[in-house]
Amino acid sequence: MINFWLPFLLHNSGQYIAISCFHSLISSNIKMEHSNKNSDDCEKIEKISKVEELEELGFPSDFIIKVEEFSFPVHRVIIAAASNYFRLILSSQMKESKDGCVDMEEVDPHAIKKCIAFMYHSEMPIALTEIEDVIHASKLINLDRLAEKCFYQLNQELSPDTCIVSLKLAKLYNRNQYELQNYILKNFRAIVASDMFPYIDHDDLVDYIEFFSAGEDTERIKWEAITKWVKFQSDRKDNFPSLFQLMNLDLLSPQFLQESVRTDPLVNDSVDCMNIMMESLLPHTKLRQNIMNNTATTPKNIHIACLNLREGSIDAFNVRSKGWCRISGSPITGQYKFGSICSCLYILGYNGDFFIFDNKRETWIRKPSGSPHYEHFFVIEFQGKLFVLVKHHTLCYDPIQEMWEAERLPGCRLRFFCAASSEDFIYSVGGAIGTFCQWDQARRYDPLRKRWAKIASMNKERNGSAAAYACEKLYVLGGEWDKKYLSTVECYNPDTNTWTSITNMCVTRDDPTTCVSDDKIYVVGGARDEDGNPEQDNSIELYDVISGKWAIISKGRIYPGLVQSCIYPKDRLSSGNSVESGGCKTQ
Structure with missing residues (x-):
């Protein structure tokens, strides 16, 4: 009975109803063949959705997804119903459909494994450390429901340690960034102190530095943000002079300028930065007082x-x-x-x-x-x-x-x-x-x-x-x-x-x-x-x-x-x- 319906399901794999039909047929067949088992066993069988368990019940996998050295056996009908990417491959005369195998590149194998599990389960716990790779994989195979789940989880678990990654992903996939930007502006001090801050984009850093109103405390935060970001990677050193000019050094105390700014190698290695810093020190020197007498x-x-x-x-x-x-x-x-x-x-x-x-x-x-x-x-x-x-x-x-x-x-x-x-x-x-x-x-x-x-x-x-x-x-x-x-x-x-x-x-x-x-x-x-x-x-x-x-x-x-x-x-x-x-x- 099951073998009779499989060609029909494969032929109509473009419809999401295929998954529910497939699971209904599995459940009804299992119940018929296991009618002598107790109700607990039947309930456990109804929840079967792993590839291995389906194969044990007589539904062998008929397609393979390869990522690097990993191979993932799957069922055509399930992945075609869940993903437009696979539906296009399997419903055409493409080489992958004939060979029964697709070789995916530039994608994380563990993220693809999560996507496969989601296509079978419809629910799948995802750790924050996995979300970026999973979003990339789900977008690649047009698994939009999983991508939406990941973005929702990011917003629910927003913190100084996660907001930078969230902002990068929102920009990459053209998501609304309004709430994210507000969160970063309100929590900028804590975000600068986080380990993830150096991963912020250069243009975003410039925007945040320019946004904040002038004040001694604000300028100190800007100094910490700029120096931390530049020192994170050696190739960022060339960006320091332009970032340094965004600060209002006149609002910093002479002591801070002398002890923190003037002694920093980034300032000492730049003639322009030294000139800017010395101009800010002049109001506190006798030279400026004589000129401005x-x-x-x-x-x-x-x-x-x-x-x-x-x-x-x-x-x-x-x-x-x-x-x-x-x-x-x-x-x-x-x-x-x-x-x-x-x-x-x-x-x-x-x-x-x-x-x-x-x-x-x-x-x-x-x-x-x-x-x-x-x-x-x-x-x-x-x-x-x-x-x-x-x-x-x-x-x-x-x-x-x-x-x-x-x-x-x-x-x-x-x-x-x-x-x-x-x-x-x-x-x-x-x-x-x-x-x-x-x-x-x-x-x-x-x-x-x-x-x-x-x-x-x-x-x-x-x-x-x-x-x-x-x-x-x-x-x-x-x-x-x-x-x-x-x-x-x-x-x-x-x-x-x-x-x-x-x-x-x-x-x-x-x-x-x-x-x-x-x-x-x-x-x-x-x-x-x-x-x-x-x-x-x-x-x-x-x-x-x-x-x-x-x-x-x-x-x-x-x-x-x-x-x-x-x-x-x-x-x-x-x-x-x-x-x-x-x-x-x-x-």
Whole structure:
């Protein structure tokens, strides 16, 4: 009776019902032949599913699966019903079907044995150490139910020791990784301490290092993660400098930098890493204190230094007394940029001439010239250095070394933009890009990766605006669009990568400049009246980021479109004092 039905089952092996039919026939035949046995024996026989037991009952294996030196006898009908891989082989005129044997490569024999057992049992305990090989084997032979069982087991038994393997498998087989990624981020410290951490992929390590917010404790974890991963394999040493740059060493204590970072062979073997580490130590040395002597004490007064291009003079507005005084004349003529670095004023001409104002001697000192500029550029202080932003490149001046760095960094790809900086990034906003002149674009420069990246576009296009960074947000103010001058302000949140509109300025402004101090944004110049004509009144207004309110704090003196400004923390300047224009010395 059984032999009569076997051809039918083999012919219809594509249907999963074949397995249940086959087992039903076995059970019914066994019950008929063993009707004289007790019920316990019958129950034991009904659970028979091993190949050897089926052969003992008169159902010999008729196919062999070979893996390396191992051979596994199986029944065609069972493996064909359970696996699309074997169904294709056995239902065609393939050589393996005729020979009654398939030789499998690049698969673990013990994993195939587990797959065979699952096709017979439908349930099979799998140790965590076996799961990776079993998933690979089950995917190879299209045994999807077993693969799903393995992934489910991994999720149920997730731990710092297993999550790295789980993530690798999820990526390899295009599984949802959301819960896994959240688990790793929440348990990163424990995962770094686990033995499996060095098996994490390089790109994943970079993502996790960049994700965590800055802090001394966080930076120590990053240091441990990077050094542990690199030292695990000798061929990873070349990755260390780029990973090292992802850290914010300034947040680590001088003791940790000296005892742990500076003494590590990975740092000592890299000139770039040693330079980065020494730059972080400088704030704790006398050298930096001597260079930064102008900011050794917190000034009682804050001044807004304004360069009036029409008069060629630099005046200072005392924020406390609301009075003005003359600082100096300009050492050069023509077009130039003006600002402050390390509490010293600077002037950079389009022709490359570069001067820094000596606060003690009240005179301009010539510094090494930069490259001449024949297009719009923006100068900004960032992380103690001066960055000159141009469309196609970025230049950097180091005031400690008193030299322009030889390397030309990439440009922001925008024209006629404004810019601002946070502690970690430089932002360029609102410039034209491409043939279609999109004026709502925004870019962010990462000094560690030395590259610009696009961020969310502003809600509205604008030209001739100003930017400021305060209280962890970027503000873009005023400008002009569609022949209308603007008083509108947009605020960018880096955490959500979104822009929102906030309270308008008191007046419309075109080509104003901004400076920031104590959570307050000062907008200088560029005022326009209702008809769009230049207006000398309402020259400076203040935005209190905490209260969200605008206020006019100075009228007159400032000409629209002809002013640049910066914060100048000099204590001794006061209203009514006239500081004579200093001479110009060359150094």
